[in-house]
Amino acid sequence: MTPALEIRNVTRRFAGLIAVNDVSFLLQPREILGVIGPNGAGKTTLISLISGTLAPTSGDVLFEGQSLAGMPAYRRARLGIGRTFQIMRPFPGLSVLDNVAVGALFGHGGGHAKLAKAREQARAQLEFVGLGKFVDQRADELGGPGRKRLELAKALAMQPKVLLCDEVMAGLNLVEIDEVIAVIRKVRDAGISVLVIEHVIKAIKSLSDRLLVLHHGEKIADGEPDSVLANQTVVEAYLGKRRI
Amino acid sequence: MKALRIMLVLAAFAVLAAVPWFGSDVLIQFGINALLLAVLAQGWNIIGGYTGYASFGNSVFYGLGSYGVGIAMAQWHLPFAVGLVFGVVLAVTFAVLLGIPVLRLRGHYFAIATLALAQVMTAIVSNVELAGQNIGLVLPPLNNDRLFYELSLGLLVLATLTVFWLTRSRFGFGLIAIRENEEGAEVMGVNTTLYKTMAFALSGVFSALAGGIHAYWVTFIDPESAFDISLNVKMIIMAVFGGPGTVLGPVVGALSLSAISEFLSSEITSLASLFFGIVVVVAVVIMPRGLADMLRRFRKTGWRYFAENIRTHRL
Numbered sequence A: 001m002t003p004a005l006e007i008r009n010v011t012r013r014f015a016g017l018i019a020v021n022d023v024s025f026l027l028q029p030r031e032i033l034g035v036i037g038p039n040g041a042g043k044t045t046l047i048s049l050i051s052g053t054l055a056p057t058s059g060d061v062l063f064e065g066q067s068l069a070g071m072p073a074y075r076r077a078r079l080g081i082g083r084t085f086q087i088m089r090p091f092p093g094l095s096v097l098d099n100v101a102v103g104a105l106f107g108h109g110g111g112h113a114k115l116a117k118a119r120e121q122a123r124a125q126l127e128f129v130g131l132g133k134f135v136d137q138r139a140d141e142l143g144g145p146g147r148k149r150l151e152l153a154k155a156l157a158m159q160p161k162v163l164l165c166d167e168v169m170a171g172l173n174l175v176e177i178d179e180v181i182a183v184i185r186k187v188r189d190a191g192i193s194v195l196v197i198e199h200v201i202k203a204i205k206s207l208s209d210r211l212l213v214l215h216h217g218e219k220i221a222d223g224e225p226d227s228v229l230a231n232q233t234v235v236e237a238y239l240g241k242r243r244i
Numbered sequence B: 001m002k003a004l005r006i007m008l009v010l011a012a013f014a015v016l017a018a019v020p021w022f023g024s025d026v027l028i029q030f031g032i033n034a035l036l037l038a039v040l041a042q043g044w045n046i047i048g049g050y051t052g053y054a055s056f057g058n059s060v061f062y063g064l065g066s067y068g069v070g071i072a073m074a075q076w077h078l079p080f081a082v083g084l085v086f087g088v089v090l091a092v093t094f095a096v097l098l099g100i101p102v103l104r105l106r107g108h109y110f111a112i113a114t115l116a117l118a119q120v121m122t123a124i125v126s127n128v129e130l131a132g133q134n135i136g137l138v139l140p141p142l143n144n145d146r147l148f149y150e151l152s153l154g155l156l157v158l159a160t161l162t163v164f165w166l167t168r169s170r171f172g173f174g175l176i177a178i179r180e181n182e183e184g185a186e187v188m189g190v191n192t193t194l195y196k197t198m199a200f201a202l203s204g205v206f207s208a209l210a211g212g213i214h215a216y217w218v219t220f221i222d223p224e225s226a227f228d229i230s231l232n233v234k235m236i237i238m239a240v241f242g243g244p245g246t247v248l249g250p251v252v253g254a255l256s257l258s259a260i261s262e263f264l265s266s267e268i269t270s271l272a273s274l275f276f277g278i279v280v281v282v283a284v285v286i287m288p289r290g291l292a293d294m295l296r297r298f299r300k301t302g303w304r305y306f307a308e309n310i311r312t313h314r315l
């Protein structure tokens, strides 16, 4: 089976700093892959390299076997790559509904041509992530947790095949985290492959089929969540310094 | 509510359309100027108000439209309509060739880059023989102000319908998304480079048509007046005064500011421009998001609206 994503020896430098260093891995269809690592490990950079908002210094990203080299971000979105932003990027002056409608109007395959259809789909998507009551509010009036869900709804409205989540659970309480976990599971059950970056170890452990650990831009572990979390290098590099 | 608004707009349109049949010559001439300024403000609204790129290059489109008509009629003896099309072709070509590099810049950098364009164009046109160099061109006169008036009004209606279409089309949503967050729009599948260039060109089409009509009306163009940067400042003030990113704001802004400015210059000639400046500054302080936003919020918050705006300016 062709993997949903193949990351092949990808490196990204920023003036002297190597943010992502020769990283390779696969994301299989309908898989939930968790990515963890300390602050500055290169997780967000990795997502940007896949979604196309950053170009790799070297290496290649393949989507369903097709190289994405040189392809602008909007075309990757139309192929079926959806992402959320850790530093959220809502359309502040638009209603919550229209924020999501943009995803349905454009997005995978070019989206809907009709605004009414797009809004209809956006409404359903907002119900799905639990923002059904806020459709008419302006996006900049939403609180932090609401904005996290909005990021998710915007990406989902694009009808992606691959969803890249950058810390969508940060700042949420335990109940909200469980709700988002349930949403991501349903997304996967609908046939979407998911890459999730998260700092909440407990959440990511229960959610992920597989876990990948980044440290100083390098991949230091990749495998079954339980064995990865028990791995000596991982414990020293990351977990040892954190309260779990 | 919605029906009432449509009725009001239609009534306003009927009154405007009837002006040449009962108004004085002076009023008609004032009307032509005001309507063309409204077209310019509405055209700027597409790139500045909806897409969020504060263009100082729209007076270049206006100048190219003027010269399209000027060259076609004075040099080639072609009909006015052909001149308009020629001007539009020049403007769109300019928008595409310069838009692609310049629209990569954001915020102040974009404004400054476009500001330089008008200067460059004046210099270029002053040296083109076909364009009459720095002497300019004289067009065959047509003494029919009613026609020019109705033509300008028709163009304003067309520009306004186009902007209305933006608010409910996929293209317009793409532009608004770019304004609100360009990177966010790009990863959701908006071809931002293409959309920005198209918005710039569309904005240019209306500016060029306004320039073309104006050129034929005044029958004389020269590089200084055709590429006058202060015209660009005017359209921005008018669009922002009325409410950028709204369908009717720039039209109301342009017509009301034109009237205020006309009134002031006939009543207190010597201090008119000073008073005009004061009107604009006060407006920006007490209603920074334009008339349209003021009307919307005033209903909810009343006089508090102004107090709050003044407070946010820390006056």
Ligand SMILES: Nc1ncnc2c1ncn2[C@@H]1O[C@H](COP(=O)(O)OP(=O)(O)OP(=O)(O)O)[C@@H](O)[C@H]1O
Pocket (backbone or CB within 6 Å): A014, A017, A018, A019, A037, A038, A039, A040, A041, A042, A043, A044, A045, A046, A086
């Ligand atoms: N645009 C940029 N220019 C320069 N350096 C950058 C840029 N983006 C990221 N970096 C650097 O690259 C490294 C990796 O950053 P990245 O944001 O990918 O980390 P992260 O794993 O997402 O961290 P966090 O857990 O804090 O979100 C950091 O040292 C960061 O300072």
Ligand SMILES: [Mg+2]
Pocket (backbone or CB within 6 Å): A043, A044, A045, A086, A166
């Ligand atoms: Mg990050």
